[in-house]
Structures are given as structure tokens and as C-alpha cells.
Amino acid sequence: MSTTSAAVTESVTAAAGSSPAPRVITRRRSSTRKRLELLLLLGPATVLFVAFVFMPLIAATYYSLFDWNGFGPLTDFIGIDNYTKALTDPLFQGAIGHNLFIVGASLVVQLPLSIALALLLHGRIRGRTALRLLVFTPYVLSEAVTAVIWLSLLQPHGVVDGLLEGAGLGGLVQLWLADQNIVMFTLFAVITWKYIGFGIILFLAGLQGVPDELREAASIDGATPWQTTRLIVLPLLGPTIRIWIFLSIIGSLQLFDLVWIMTLGGPAGASTTMASYLIDRGFRRYEFGFGSAVAIILFVFCFVFALFYQRFALRRDTQGALTGRVE
């Protein structure tokens, strides 16, 4: 996450108009030395990347073409049958739908909410530090811990139901995790609880990059606070928002831990995600060839999205990332 924050701060600073650090010194170095330096710095990372990302990717692609239970040699070559089987399985189609629901709901609910809370916490209010700490706390918990906590809170006649009844809202009590029509909303609420703090911290960092002079100038020109926010602050937050959207969508597409611990994808597949389907088929049913195919589909989903998003949405923020050469 630290690299992301650094990247965000960097792009925010650039967008805010301050000049980037001078690179003259770099250009003076001899090219041999630069190559050595590149080799030294990129070498270890490249080795790790090839060994633990690229090779497994190739291996999984290969496995996905076989009917294989994980034991013994790969003999039963079936071409793309695993892929067609996955894509025509109503349960997997449902899983894709559930992932897309989380993607959409995050954009519609979490994004405005995090920006609003960040703006609030950026202003001078009493107990600001304490509040910032408070909203950030859930993010520090691991996803597994979050899931276990909420699993027990959400049991029928549990703490959540008790609180609702105590507040005179007993009519709102639902079978949070057992009702097929409710369970995705419940999971989304828990995801929001957990990740809202991260968005807020990101946007607070972004807000640091909005120069006070601009706000000041706007208010001297007679802009209302709403106008200042809409016309000056939000556009300058653009790069941060685009990064948040990127991280949120990738995270939503890969949603697993929370679902696995809280519902195992149930009841009746009502909360299955692509990743939980993958683990279920791969490990619980020993269908490793099929599981690999699902993994590749999930990968392609994320990869294609990331590629397009980097190419079009993040183009201004990460200039040259895909099109340019190493300077």
C-alpha cells in the first residue's frame, strides 16, 4: 500500500502544479553505470515476479486445459471445455454478478461517502485526530478477523439484532446471513465498514495537495464553500479518485476472505464470488484443472480491466506507464 500512497501523493503534487524534482543529475551518468544500476535494482524483483507470478500463471493456464484432480500425471486433455463449463454454469454466472454488484455498489456508495467524510475530517472540527483514528481502525484489522467478528455479531438474536431492537427498530431485523435476498447487502455493509477508512485516508492525503491559496482566492472572489468544493477541490482530487476506483474495483473482483468465512458462498450460492467458486471447485472438489480455468478467467477479468483503466483513465496520472520507454 505504501507504494500506492507514494504514487498518489506524487501525482497529486504534479497535478497541483508544483514542479517535479529535477532529473538533470540522472542524465549525466554514464549509460553502463545506469544499466548496472537497473540490473541491480530490478533483478531481484524480476526473479521473484517470474518465479511466483509468471510461472504459476503459465502453469495454471496449462492445467486448465486438462480434466485433472490434482493427483498423478496430466493425461486427459480436454481443450477449452473447462472454460465453457465454467462460463455456462449458472452458479459461476451468479458469482460474476455478485462481484459486479460489489463493484457497482462500492462506486455508488463508498466513493461519495469516503469523499464526504474526508472533507469533513479535513476541516477544523473538534476531536479531529480521534475521529480520524476511529474511522481508520477497521482497515487495520485483517479481513479474516473482520469476518469472524461480524459473523458472530450478525447471528440471529445476536448483538446487531439486539441493538436494533433496543433502538426501537426491531422491524428492521433480518436473517442477515441466511436470507438469500439480503446476504449480499450484508456483506457489502461489512466491506464498507472495513474499507471506508482506507478511502478516507487516501482522500485526506489528496486534500493535503490542494493548495490553501486556491481556496483562499476562491473565497475572496465570492465563491460559496460548496462552489469551492465542487469546482476546485474535487477536480484537484481527480487523480486520487481515479486511483481509489482502480483499487476498489480490483479488490471487489477478488473478494474472497470475507465471503469464505462468513457464508462459504451460501446460502444456495447467493453470495458466491468468482474467487470463492474457484477455491470451492479447486480444493473442496479436487477439480484442479477446472479450478485453474476459473483462476485464469478471474485473472483475465482483472488484467483486462487494469490494462484499459491504466491506458485510458489513469493516463494523465501515470504518464508513459504503458506507452513510454524507461527514461
Added chain:
Amino acid sequence: MNTRSIRKYVAVGAVAITTLGALAACGSTGGASADGKTTLTFWHNGTAEPILGIWQDAVDEYEAANPDITIDVVPIQNEDFATKIPLALSSDNPPDIYFNQGGGLLATQVQSGQVADITEYTSDWIGDLGAAAGNWSVDGVQYGIPYASQVVGFWYRTDLFEQAGITAPPTTITELSEAVDKLKAAGIAPIAVGGKDRWPDAFYYNTFAVRECGEDVLKKGLTEADLSDDCFTKAGQDVIDFIATEPFQDGFNGTPAQQGAGSSAGLVANGKAAMELQGTWDKSVMQGLTDTKLDPLLGWFPFPAVEDGAGDPSATLGGGDGFSCTQEHAEQCADFLEFLSGDDIQTKLVESQVVAIPVKAAASSAIADPVIKSVYDFNSEAAYVQTYFDIALPTGVGSALNDAVANLFAGKGTASSVAEAVAAAK
């Protein structure tokens, strides 16, 4: 910046793949060292006391008697076996001795070529273990040894039954329904079920099938993974009808089976529900989830008879826990398993109440609790014990069966949908 970005998004996208791929490289170590000592790796699922200590003491004792053997004990959380075993068996270094539930699961693992045939090493003493050992053989070849048998039946709260005015445990489904009505009228959740975990749902379908099908039809159906016989459809309908009487606790489809006070075992343990259809091990699980001493409060009765069912009412669903060996040190492993099956260790397992039904009849005299004794007697007198369907069937098919039954519990599917799911997964 450039390389970093590319790496970043490829990396996030590939997380799922590394899960399947990179882990395949993991394995365990073991083997003979230069000084002639052999090191065996021993994976068991007894991560909590008292069984953790029992296995450790057994290993210490065995090592003392066999100075040339060192046993490396690795306790592993039960649920993790599902993922660790296939990976270990496809590596070059599987554990020498590992926990196993036999049946179709074992048959699937045998396909790896790593599980050792221990027929010749066990032939002298395997007869002492009785019929239970049969579940650890595939096509007449012995691939493992059980240390405990399990049967599935209803654990119930005698105090809550009394409170609802139920005088005797139900012996037929009609009586069970009457008991459910009485409990509901008394404001008590009649039956707890851990629907989130799915396999507890499947116990209902499985036991109804044991009651509806004759032994031959049942065995043939499971051996061939073909549940097209009418009796299986009847079992499906029985499940649907039973769920329609609303016997279960609120939100049962989201309830875990064994984790925490909110689980189905926890609900019975804490008096929030009156009974639960579970395996023999459930008593020790329940005791772990409450401070109340459960001993005088828990009773047990077998799954009631189904009127007009072709099955023998004394037959039951069950299974067992045991260990298998892998190729490299098969002989040493089998010798250790013989030691583990000894009367001493069997008696210890019974005395600590981790095991209700020992595989050695001699150890049964150590059973002190009358309820456990009744479970033991029921098992001894059962016409036959049918292995849990998900373990009896090949793993993928068994899992599909559990999912299909869980769908029935969530109101999705028909009387024949379990059989259809099994046919589709074959």
C-alpha cells in the same frame, strides 16, 4: 514508476493463480539420515487437548521403544487437511503418516500413487479392528487403519425435552414431528443445524436415504455414484417435507456447525436449541462451547424410523477417523499404526471421551458414561454403518451432493435434484 505500475497490476491480478500454483511447490521433509535413523512425518488433526497430548505421549513412548525411529509430529487444523493433503500428495515429499477418513476420499487419494499398500504389514492384526477397517481398503487393498468409529444420531437436551413435556425420545418420524411441535409450543428452538457448512444438512438426506433404501440399493448407488433409484428421490422428498415442518432454529442457513456459541453445537450446548443431528464427536465439541457441565443434560437417540421405508431402522450413518501411510516408509508407518491401535492407547482415547466408539472392543470397558455406552451399543448392534455419503463418494461428487442438499435447505431444488447433481458431477 513504469515497471512498478506494470508489476503492481499484474501482481494483483494474479493473486488467485498463485494460490493454486505456487502452493503446489510446498511439501514436507523426511527420510533416513546418515546415522541410520529414520524420521517419519506424522500429520494428525488433534490440535486441541486432550487428543493432542495423547498422540504426543504415544509418539514419545514409541520413539523410546524404537531408538532408530524419530517421529516428527505436525498437528494440523482439521479443515486445512482438505487443501494440504492434495498438495502434499502431488509433491515429492508427502507426510509418512497422515490423518484420513477413508472411503471415497481415500480412494481419490490412492490415485496419486503415493498412498502405500499396507495389506501385508497389517494382515496379522487387522482382524482385531473388526468391520471398521473395511472403510480403509480400496478394491481389497488396505490403505490405512482407523482408530475410532463415529455414528450420526440426535444429541438432545434432556432438560429441554422435559420442559416441553416429551417423555421418551422419538422412535419414528411422526413422533419426531410431534416432539418438534411440543418444543415449539414451549418456545424452544427444536433442532439446530449448521447450514452454513452444508455437510450437516447432508446428514438429513443421507440418513433419510439409509431409512428409505435397502442395503444393496444403497451400496450399489454409492459405489456407482448413481442415485437414480426411487428410494433416493423419496429421501429427497422426505428432506423437503421435514424442512416444511420448520423444525430448525432461526437463520439456520447461516449458522456454522462447530465454531463458537452461535454455532449449532453451541446452541444445543447453551440450551438455545433442544437437539442436533450430529456425529459422535459432537459431545466433546459441545462441551468445549459452554461452561455448563453437560454430562447429566445430554441424551442421544438414533435417527427415527421412517414409516414404509425399505431400510433397516437399526442401520445408521457414520464413518471413522484413521491414518494412512505413504510409499517411502510404509513398513515403519504400518508398525507405528499397529502400536497406535494397541489397547492402551485405545483405552486412553476412550477415557478422555475424545473417542466414543473405539475400534478395539477391549477398550470399550473403559466407557463410563451411560449415554456414550448407549451410542457404543447402538453401533455394535447396527445392521450396518453406512459411511457419510460425501466421504463414500469420490470427493468431487460428494461435495456436489452436500451442495445440492444445502440448496434444498435454502428452498431450491426438487426431490430428485440431489441425484441430478451427483450425476452431473460424476
